Amino acid sequence: MTQITYVSTDDTRHTVDAPDGESLMRVALQHDIPGIVGECGGELTCGTCHVYVSDEWSDRVEPESEGERELLSMMDGVRPESRLACQIRVQHDMHGFTARISDHQ
Numbered sequence: 005m006t007q008i009t010y011v012s013t014d015d016t017r018h019t020v021d022a023p024d025g026e027s028l029m030r031v032a033l034q035h036d037i038p039g040i041v042g043e044c045g046g047e048l049t050c051g052t053c054h055v056y057v058s059d060e061w062s063d064r065v066e067p068e069s070e071g072e073r074e075l076l077s078m079m080d081g082v083r084p085e086s087r088l089a090c091q092i093r094v095q096h097d098m099h100g101f102t103a104r105i106s107d108h109q
């Protein structure tokens with residue numbers, strides 16, 4: 005298990021234990037984290053798992069795929085640190101990882 009924190013748009017922090025290999029989107033759903041919907045189940049068609057990953061962590065997670073980049077390019081509220089939580093898998097070296105949930109889903 006790896007400790008992950010989600011920060012809601014109202015700055016509430018939700019810290020959970022996440023199993024390695026699971027996506028950040030699925031972990032959020034399992035813990036009823038508000039703001040992450042994951043409507044398409046991780047198929048890269050909805051964008052309802054939009055999070056911001058700080059520079060501190062961006063090079064510690066898998067790089068975005070072409071499909072992720074493409075979907076993000078069509079969404080509102082996208083910043084350089086935008087990622088889709090369904091495309092990031094929890095890894096053991098992510099202990100303390102923090103993702104801020106975007107209010108643009």
Ligand code: FES
Nearest residue numbers: 042044046051090
């Ligand atoms: S859950 Fe649909 S794009 Fe991530």
